[in-house]
Amino acid sequence: MxxxxxxxxxxxxxxxxxxxxxxxxxxxxxxxxxxxxxxxxxxxxxxxxxxxxxxxxxxxGDRIEEAAAMYRARQQGNYIIEDYYALPEDRRAELIDGIIYDMSSPTSVHQLIGAEIWEQLKSYIRNSKGKCVPMLAPLDVQLDCDDRTMVQPDVLVVCDRERIHMNCVYGAPDFIVEIMSKTTRKKDSILKLNKYMNAGVREYWMVDPESRKVVVYDFAHEEYPVIYGGEDKVPVGIFEGECKVDFGEIYEYMNFLYE
Missing domain, CATH: 1.10.260 (434 Repressor (Amino-terminal Domain))
Structure with a gap:
Protein backbone atom coordinates (compact mmCIF):
# COMPACT_ATOMS: atom_id res chain seq x y z
CA MET A 1 0.00 0.00 0.00
CA GLY A 61 16.11 8.16 4.77
CA ASP A 62 19.05 10.32 3.75
CA ARG A 63 17.29 13.61 4.51
CA ILE A 64 15.95 12.56 7.91
CA GLU A 65 19.32 11.19 9.01
CA GLU A 66 21.01 14.35 7.73
CA ALA A 67 18.60 16.54 9.71
CA ALA A 68 19.10 14.45 12.85
CA ALA A 69 22.88 14.62 12.50
CA MET A 70 22.76 18.40 12.08
CA TYR A 71 20.58 18.67 15.19
CA ARG A 72 23.07 16.64 17.23
CA ALA A 73 25.97 18.78 15.99
CA ARG A 74 24.45 22.17 16.84
CA GLN A 75 24.37 23.86 20.23
CA GLN A 76 21.78 25.96 22.05
CA GLY A 77 21.49 29.35 20.38
CA ASN A 78 22.24 27.95 16.93
CA TYR A 79 19.26 25.68 16.32
CA ILE A 80 16.99 26.36 13.35
CA ILE A 81 13.56 25.21 12.25
CA GLU A 82 15.03 22.17 10.48
CA ASP A 83 16.31 20.99 13.87
CA TYR A 84 12.90 21.68 15.41
CA TYR A 85 11.21 19.49 12.81
CA ALA A 86 13.81 16.76 13.38
CA LEU A 87 12.81 16.38 17.04
CA PRO A 88 10.95 13.17 17.97
CA GLU A 89 7.20 13.53 17.50
CA ASP A 90 6.53 12.83 21.18
CA ARG A 91 8.83 15.64 22.37
CA ARG A 92 6.98 18.92 22.97
CA ALA A 93 9.22 21.93 22.49
CA GLU A 94 9.48 25.50 21.23
CA LEU A 95 12.32 27.17 19.35
CA ILE A 96 13.06 30.76 20.41
CA ASP A 97 16.03 32.66 19.00
CA GLY A 98 17.89 29.45 18.22
CA ILE A 99 17.29 27.89 21.65
CA ILE A 100 15.09 24.81 22.11
CA TYR A 101 12.86 24.90 25.18
CA ASP A 102 11.22 21.66 26.29
CA MET A 103 7.56 21.87 27.29
CA SER A 104 5.86 19.68 29.88
CA SER A 105 2.43 18.19 29.30
CA PRO A 106 -0.37 20.62 30.21
CA THR A 107 -2.52 20.06 33.29
CA SER A 108 -6.30 19.69 33.34
CA VAL A 109 -6.62 23.26 34.69
CA HIS A 110 -4.43 24.57 31.89
CA GLN A 111 -6.43 22.81 29.19
CA LEU A 112 -9.83 23.82 30.55
CA ILE A 113 -8.88 27.49 30.87
CA GLY A 114 -7.50 27.54 27.34
CA ALA A 115 -10.57 25.84 25.92
CA GLU A 116 -12.96 28.17 27.75
CA ILE A 117 -11.13 31.31 26.58
CA TRP A 118 -11.12 29.98 23.02
CA GLU A 119 -14.84 29.17 23.21
CA GLN A 120 -15.77 32.68 24.35
CA LEU A 121 -13.60 34.26 21.65
CA LYS A 122 -15.07 31.98 18.99
CA SER A 123 -18.64 32.76 20.06
CA TYR A 124 -18.04 36.50 19.86
CA ILE A 125 -16.34 36.31 16.46
CA ARG A 126 -19.04 34.10 14.95
CA ASN A 127 -21.92 36.11 16.38
CA SER A 128 -20.40 39.34 15.06
CA LYS A 129 -19.59 37.65 11.72
CA GLY A 130 -15.93 38.57 12.11
CA LYS A 131 -13.06 37.45 9.91
CA CYS A 132 -10.59 36.71 12.70
CA VAL A 133 -9.80 33.06 13.50
CA PRO A 134 -9.38 31.81 17.11
CA MET A 135 -7.02 28.86 17.49
CA LEU A 136 -5.62 26.55 20.18
CA ALA A 137 -2.31 24.85 20.91
CA PRO A 138 -0.61 22.75 19.82
CA LEU A 139 -0.10 24.83 16.68
CA ASP A 140 3.23 26.03 15.30
CA VAL A 141 3.64 29.79 14.91
CA GLN A 142 6.63 30.98 12.87
CA LEU A 143 6.57 34.23 14.80
CA ASP A 144 9.39 36.21 13.17
CA CYS A 145 9.08 34.64 9.71
CA ASP A 146 12.64 33.38 10.07
CA ASP A 147 14.26 30.01 10.77
CA ARG A 148 15.21 30.65 14.42
CA THR A 149 11.85 30.86 16.18
CA MET A 150 8.79 28.60 16.30
CA VAL A 151 6.38 28.95 19.23
CA GLN A 152 3.12 27.31 20.30
CA PRO A 153 0.93 29.85 22.15
CA ASP A 154 -1.88 28.38 24.25
CA VAL A 155 -4.59 30.48 22.59
CA LEU A 156 -4.26 32.82 19.63
CA VAL A 157 -6.36 34.91 17.28
CA VAL A 158 -5.27 35.62 13.70
CA CYS A 159 -7.14 38.29 11.75
CA ASP A 160 -5.09 38.13 8.54
CA ARG A 161 -6.13 34.76 7.14
CA GLU A 162 -3.27 34.75 4.64
CA ARG A 163 -0.97 34.07 7.60
CA ILE A 164 -2.71 30.77 8.31
CA HIS A 165 -1.01 27.96 6.39
CA MET A 166 -1.80 24.25 6.46
CA ASN A 167 0.90 23.40 9.02
CA CYS A 168 1.54 26.65 10.85
CA VAL A 169 0.79 30.33 11.30
CA TYR A 170 3.37 32.40 9.45
CA GLY A 171 3.92 35.71 11.22
CA ALA A 172 2.65 37.31 14.41
CA PRO A 173 -0.92 36.57 15.56
CA ASP A 174 -3.02 39.57 16.58
CA PHE A 175 -3.83 38.19 20.03
CA ILE A 176 -2.07 35.64 22.24
CA VAL A 177 -2.85 34.03 25.59
CA GLU A 178 -0.30 32.07 27.59
CA ILE A 179 -1.52 30.10 30.63
CA MET A 180 1.32 30.19 33.12
CA SER A 181 2.69 27.46 35.34
CA LYS A 182 5.63 27.33 37.72
CA THR A 183 7.85 26.00 34.95
CA THR A 184 6.80 28.55 32.30
CA ARG A 185 6.32 31.70 34.41
CA LYS A 186 9.73 33.21 33.67
CA LYS A 187 9.61 32.37 29.97
CA ASP A 188 6.06 33.67 29.55
CA SER A 189 6.54 36.89 31.54
CA ILE A 190 9.96 37.93 30.24
CA LEU A 191 11.16 36.10 27.13
CA LYS A 192 7.83 35.68 25.36
CA LEU A 193 6.57 39.08 26.46
CA ASN A 194 9.45 40.75 24.63
CA LYS A 195 9.28 38.40 21.65
CA TYR A 196 5.57 38.99 21.13
CA MET A 197 5.85 42.75 21.53
CA ASN A 198 8.75 43.02 19.07
CA ALA A 199 7.12 40.65 16.57
CA GLY A 200 4.01 42.84 16.26
CA VAL A 201 1.49 40.95 18.40
CA ARG A 202 -1.23 43.50 19.18
CA GLU A 203 -2.32 42.07 22.53
CA TYR A 204 -0.88 39.54 24.97
CA TRP A 205 -2.52 38.01 28.04
CA MET A 206 -0.79 36.04 30.78
CA VAL A 207 -3.25 33.95 32.79
CA ASP A 208 -2.10 32.68 36.19
CA PRO A 209 -4.39 29.85 37.38
CA GLU A 210 -2.74 29.78 40.81
CA SER A 211 -3.44 33.42 41.72
CA ARG A 212 -6.39 33.67 39.31
CA LYS A 213 -4.97 36.88 37.90
CA VAL A 214 -4.87 37.99 34.26
CA VAL A 215 -2.09 40.35 33.17
CA VAL A 216 -2.97 42.18 29.95
CA TYR A 217 -0.51 43.88 27.61
CA ASP A 218 -2.44 45.88 25.02
CA PHE A 219 0.49 46.84 22.81
CA ALA A 220 -1.69 48.34 20.08
CA HIS A 221 -3.22 50.91 22.44
CA GLU A 222 -0.04 51.24 24.54
CA GLU A 223 -1.96 50.25 27.66
CA TYR A 224 0.03 47.83 29.81
CA PRO A 225 0.22 46.11 32.09
CA VAL A 226 -3.36 45.97 33.37
CA ILE A 227 -4.12 43.32 36.00
CA TYR A 228 -7.54 41.69 36.40
CA GLY A 229 -8.87 39.24 38.99
CA GLY A 230 -10.50 35.86 38.68
CA GLU A 231 -14.03 37.28 38.89
CA ASP A 232 -13.56 39.91 36.18
CA LYS A 233 -14.84 40.15 32.65
CA VAL A 234 -11.67 41.06 30.78
CA PRO A 235 -12.13 43.22 27.66
CA VAL A 236 -10.35 42.14 24.48
CA GLY A 237 -8.50 45.14 23.10
CA ILE A 238 -8.26 43.95 19.50
CA PHE A 239 -12.06 44.00 19.46
CA GLU A 240 -12.18 47.45 21.11
CA GLY A 241 -13.51 45.93 24.33
CA GLU A 242 -16.75 44.74 22.74
CA CYS A 243 -15.74 41.16 23.50
CA LYS A 244 -15.18 40.32 27.16
CA VAL A 245 -13.85 37.03 28.51
CA ASP A 246 -15.73 36.13 31.68
CA PHE A 247 -13.18 34.58 34.05
CA GLY A 248 -15.74 34.37 36.84
CA GLU A 249 -17.72 32.00 34.67
CA ILE A 250 -14.59 30.05 33.74
CA TYR A 251 -13.46 29.49 37.33
CA GLU A 252 -16.98 28.70 38.50
CA TYR A 253 -17.13 25.94 35.89
CA MET A 254 -13.76 24.65 37.11
CA ASN A 255 -14.41 24.82 40.86
CA PHE A 256 -14.47 21.04 41.15
CA LEU A 257 -10.75 21.00 40.34
CA TYR A 258 -9.93 23.39 43.18
CA GLU A 259 -11.95 21.60 45.88
Whole structure:
Protein backbone atom coordinates (compact mmCIF):
# COMPACT_ATOMS: atom_id res chain seq x y z
CA MET A 1 0.00 0.00 0.00
CA UNK A 2 1.29 3.50 -0.78
CA UNK A 3 1.76 6.10 1.94
CA UNK A 4 -1.37 7.92 3.07
CA UNK A 5 -1.78 11.64 2.43
CA UNK A 6 -1.33 12.33 6.16
CA UNK A 7 1.95 10.40 6.17
CA UNK A 8 3.12 12.39 3.16
CA UNK A 9 2.16 15.64 4.88
CA UNK A 10 4.34 14.70 7.85
CA UNK A 11 7.25 13.88 5.55
CA UNK A 12 6.71 17.12 3.62
CA UNK A 13 7.01 19.03 6.87
CA UNK A 14 10.04 17.05 8.02
CA UNK A 15 11.89 17.37 4.71
CA UNK A 16 10.89 20.97 4.07
CA UNK A 17 9.54 20.18 0.61
CA UNK A 18 7.55 22.72 -1.37
CA UNK A 19 4.68 21.75 -3.67
CA UNK A 20 6.99 22.50 -6.61
CA UNK A 21 9.62 20.10 -5.25
CA UNK A 22 7.05 17.31 -4.77
CA UNK A 23 5.74 17.82 -8.30
CA UNK A 24 9.29 17.72 -9.68
CA UNK A 25 10.26 14.51 -7.85
CA UNK A 26 6.99 12.66 -8.42
CA UNK A 27 6.02 13.77 -11.92
CA UNK A 28 2.53 14.67 -10.66
CA UNK A 29 1.25 18.02 -12.01
CA UNK A 30 1.67 20.93 -9.57
CA UNK A 31 -2.06 21.69 -9.53
CA UNK A 32 -2.86 18.10 -8.56
CA UNK A 33 -0.25 18.16 -5.79
CA UNK A 34 -1.72 21.36 -4.34
CA UNK A 35 -5.28 20.01 -4.40
CA UNK A 36 -4.31 16.76 -2.67
CA UNK A 37 -2.22 18.35 0.09
CA UNK A 38 -4.72 21.15 0.74
CA UNK A 39 -7.58 18.66 1.07
CA UNK A 40 -9.53 19.82 -2.00
CA UNK A 41 -9.12 16.35 -3.48
CA UNK A 42 -10.33 14.10 -0.66
CA UNK A 43 -9.85 10.70 -2.34
CA UNK A 44 -6.82 10.75 -4.68
CA UNK A 45 -6.43 7.95 -7.22
CA UNK A 46 -4.28 4.98 -6.22
CA UNK A 47 -1.78 5.52 -9.04
CA UNK A 48 -1.46 9.21 -8.10
CA UNK A 49 -0.61 8.26 -4.51
CA UNK A 50 1.97 5.78 -5.78
CA UNK A 51 3.59 8.49 -7.89
CA UNK A 52 3.59 10.99 -5.02
CA UNK A 53 5.18 8.41 -2.73
CA UNK A 54 8.28 8.39 -4.95
CA UNK A 55 9.01 11.99 -3.97
CA UNK A 56 9.38 10.95 -0.34
CA UNK A 57 10.72 7.40 -0.55
CA UNK A 58 13.61 8.31 -2.83
CA UNK A 59 15.35 10.61 -0.37
CA UNK A 60 13.48 10.12 2.89
CA GLY A 61 16.11 8.16 4.77
CA ASP A 62 19.05 10.32 3.75
CA ARG A 63 17.29 13.61 4.51
CA ILE A 64 15.95 12.56 7.91
CA GLU A 65 19.32 11.19 9.01
CA GLU A 66 21.01 14.35 7.73
CA ALA A 67 18.60 16.54 9.71
CA ALA A 68 19.10 14.45 12.85
CA ALA A 69 22.88 14.62 12.50
CA MET A 70 22.76 18.40 12.08
CA TYR A 71 20.58 18.67 15.19
CA ARG A 72 23.07 16.64 17.23
CA ALA A 73 25.97 18.78 15.99
CA ARG A 74 24.45 22.17 16.84
CA GLN A 75 24.37 23.86 20.23
CA GLN A 76 21.78 25.96 22.05
CA GLY A 77 21.49 29.35 20.38
CA ASN A 78 22.24 27.95 16.93
CA TYR A 79 19.26 25.68 16.32
CA ILE A 80 16.99 26.36 13.35
CA ILE A 81 13.56 25.21 12.25
CA GLU A 82 15.03 22.17 10.48
CA ASP A 83 16.31 20.99 13.87
CA TYR A 84 12.90 21.68 15.41
CA TYR A 85 11.21 19.49 12.81
CA ALA A 86 13.81 16.76 13.38
CA LEU A 87 12.81 16.38 17.04
CA PRO A 88 10.95 13.17 17.97
CA GLU A 89 7.20 13.53 17.50
CA ASP A 90 6.53 12.83 21.18
CA ARG A 91 8.83 15.64 22.37
CA ARG A 92 6.98 18.92 22.97
CA ALA A 93 9.22 21.93 22.49
CA GLU A 94 9.48 25.50 21.23
CA LEU A 95 12.32 27.17 19.35
CA ILE A 96 13.06 30.76 20.41
CA ASP A 97 16.03 32.66 19.00
CA GLY A 98 17.89 29.45 18.22
CA ILE A 99 17.29 27.89 21.65
CA ILE A 100 15.09 24.81 22.11
CA TYR A 101 12.86 24.90 25.18
CA ASP A 102 11.22 21.66 26.29
CA MET A 103 7.56 21.87 27.29
CA SER A 104 5.86 19.68 29.88
CA SER A 105 2.43 18.19 29.30
CA PRO A 106 -0.37 20.62 30.21
CA THR A 107 -2.52 20.06 33.29
CA SER A 108 -6.30 19.69 33.34
CA VAL A 109 -6.62 23.26 34.69
CA HIS A 110 -4.43 24.57 31.89
CA GLN A 111 -6.43 22.81 29.19
CA LEU A 112 -9.83 23.82 30.55
CA ILE A 113 -8.88 27.49 30.87
CA GLY A 114 -7.50 27.54 27.34
CA ALA A 115 -10.57 25.84 25.92
CA GLU A 116 -12.96 28.17 27.75
CA ILE A 117 -11.13 31.31 26.58
CA TRP A 118 -11.12 29.98 23.02
CA GLU A 119 -14.84 29.17 23.21
CA GLN A 120 -15.77 32.68 24.35
CA LEU A 121 -13.60 34.26 21.65
CA LYS A 122 -15.07 31.98 18.99
CA SER A 123 -18.64 32.76 20.06
CA TYR A 124 -18.04 36.50 19.86
CA ILE A 125 -16.34 36.31 16.46
CA ARG A 126 -19.04 34.10 14.95
CA ASN A 127 -21.92 36.11 16.38
CA SER A 128 -20.40 39.34 15.06
CA LYS A 129 -19.59 37.65 11.72
CA GLY A 130 -15.93 38.57 12.11
CA LYS A 131 -13.06 37.45 9.91
CA CYS A 132 -10.59 36.71 12.70
CA VAL A 133 -9.80 33.06 13.50
CA PRO A 134 -9.38 31.81 17.11
CA MET A 135 -7.02 28.86 17.49
CA LEU A 136 -5.62 26.55 20.18
CA ALA A 137 -2.31 24.85 20.91
CA PRO A 138 -0.61 22.75 19.82
CA LEU A 139 -0.10 24.83 16.68
CA ASP A 140 3.23 26.03 15.30
CA VAL A 141 3.64 29.79 14.91
CA GLN A 142 6.63 30.98 12.87
CA LEU A 143 6.57 34.23 14.80
CA ASP A 144 9.39 36.21 13.17
CA CYS A 145 9.08 34.64 9.71
CA ASP A 146 12.64 33.38 10.07
CA ASP A 147 14.26 30.01 10.77
CA ARG A 148 15.21 30.65 14.42
CA THR A 149 11.85 30.86 16.18
CA MET A 150 8.79 28.60 16.30
CA VAL A 151 6.38 28.95 19.23
CA GLN A 152 3.12 27.31 20.30
CA PRO A 153 0.93 29.85 22.15
CA ASP A 154 -1.88 28.38 24.25
CA VAL A 155 -4.59 30.48 22.59
CA LEU A 156 -4.26 32.82 19.63
CA VAL A 157 -6.36 34.91 17.28
CA VAL A 158 -5.27 35.62 13.70
CA CYS A 159 -7.14 38.29 11.75
CA ASP A 160 -5.09 38.13 8.54
CA ARG A 161 -6.13 34.76 7.14
CA GLU A 162 -3.27 34.75 4.64
CA ARG A 163 -0.97 34.07 7.60
CA ILE A 164 -2.71 30.77 8.31
CA HIS A 165 -1.01 27.96 6.39
CA MET A 166 -1.80 24.25 6.46
CA ASN A 167 0.90 23.40 9.02
CA CYS A 168 1.54 26.65 10.85
CA VAL A 169 0.79 30.33 11.30
CA TYR A 170 3.37 32.40 9.45
CA GLY A 171 3.92 35.71 11.22
CA ALA A 172 2.65 37.31 14.41
CA PRO A 173 -0.92 36.57 15.56
CA ASP A 174 -3.02 39.57 16.58
CA PHE A 175 -3.83 38.19 20.03
CA ILE A 176 -2.07 35.64 22.24
CA VAL A 177 -2.85 34.03 25.59
CA GLU A 178 -0.30 32.07 27.59
CA ILE A 179 -1.52 30.10 30.63
CA MET A 180 1.32 30.19 33.12
CA SER A 181 2.69 27.46 35.34
CA LYS A 182 5.63 27.33 37.72
CA THR A 183 7.85 26.00 34.95
CA THR A 184 6.80 28.55 32.30
CA ARG A 185 6.32 31.70 34.41
CA LYS A 186 9.73 33.21 33.67
CA LYS A 187 9.61 32.37 29.97
CA ASP A 188 6.06 33.67 29.55
CA SER A 189 6.54 36.89 31.54
CA ILE A 190 9.96 37.93 30.24
CA LEU A 191 11.16 36.10 27.13
CA LYS A 192 7.83 35.68 25.36
CA LEU A 193 6.57 39.08 26.46
CA ASN A 194 9.45 40.75 24.63
CA LYS A 195 9.28 38.40 21.65
CA TYR A 196 5.57 38.99 21.13
CA MET A 197 5.85 42.75 21.53
CA ASN A 198 8.75 43.02 19.07
CA ALA A 199 7.12 40.65 16.57
CA GLY A 200 4.01 42.84 16.26
CA VAL A 201 1.49 40.95 18.40
CA ARG A 202 -1.23 43.50 19.18
CA GLU A 203 -2.32 42.07 22.53
CA TYR A 204 -0.88 39.54 24.97
CA TRP A 205 -2.52 38.01 28.04
CA MET A 206 -0.79 36.04 30.78
CA VAL A 207 -3.25 33.95 32.79
CA ASP A 208 -2.10 32.68 36.19
CA PRO A 209 -4.39 29.85 37.38
CA GLU A 210 -2.74 29.78 40.81
CA SER A 211 -3.44 33.42 41.72
CA ARG A 212 -6.39 33.67 39.31
CA LYS A 213 -4.97 36.88 37.90
CA VAL A 214 -4.87 37.99 34.26
CA VAL A 215 -2.09 40.35 33.17
CA VAL A 216 -2.97 42.18 29.95
CA TYR A 217 -0.51 43.88 27.61
CA ASP A 218 -2.44 45.88 25.02
CA PHE A 219 0.49 46.84 22.81
CA ALA A 220 -1.69 48.34 20.08
CA HIS A 221 -3.22 50.91 22.44
CA GLU A 222 -0.04 51.24 24.54
CA GLU A 223 -1.96 50.25 27.66
CA TYR A 224 0.03 47.83 29.81
CA PRO A 225 0.22 46.11 32.09
CA VAL A 226 -3.36 45.97 33.37
CA ILE A 227 -4.12 43.32 36.00
CA TYR A 228 -7.54 41.69 36.40
CA GLY A 229 -8.87 39.24 38.99
CA GLY A 230 -10.50 35.86 38.68
CA GLU A 231 -14.03 37.28 38.89
CA ASP A 232 -13.56 39.91 36.18
CA LYS A 233 -14.84 40.15 32.65
CA VAL A 234 -11.67 41.06 30.78
CA PRO A 235 -12.13 43.22 27.66
CA VAL A 236 -10.35 42.14 24.48
CA GLY A 237 -8.50 45.14 23.10
CA ILE A 238 -8.26 43.95 19.50
CA PHE A 239 -12.06 44.00 19.46
CA GLU A 240 -12.18 47.45 21.11
CA GLY A 241 -13.51 45.93 24.33
CA GLU A 242 -16.75 44.74 22.74
CA CYS A 243 -15.74 41.16 23.50
CA LYS A 244 -15.18 40.32 27.16
CA VAL A 245 -13.85 37.03 28.51
CA ASP A 246 -15.73 36.13 31.68
CA PHE A 247 -13.18 34.58 34.05
CA GLY A 248 -15.74 34.37 36.84
CA GLU A 249 -17.72 32.00 34.67
CA ILE A 250 -14.59 30.05 33.74
CA TYR A 251 -13.46 29.49 37.33
CA GLU A 252 -16.98 28.70 38.50
CA TYR A 253 -17.13 25.94 35.89
CA MET A 254 -13.76 24.65 37.11
CA ASN A 255 -14.41 24.82 40.86
CA PHE A 256 -14.47 21.04 41.15
CA LEU A 257 -10.75 21.00 40.34
CA TYR A 258 -9.93 23.39 43.18
CA GLU A 259 -11.95 21.60 45.88
Missing amino acids: PMTVEEMKRQKRMLGYTYDKIAELSGVPLGTVQKIFSGVTESPRYDTLQALEKAFKSQE
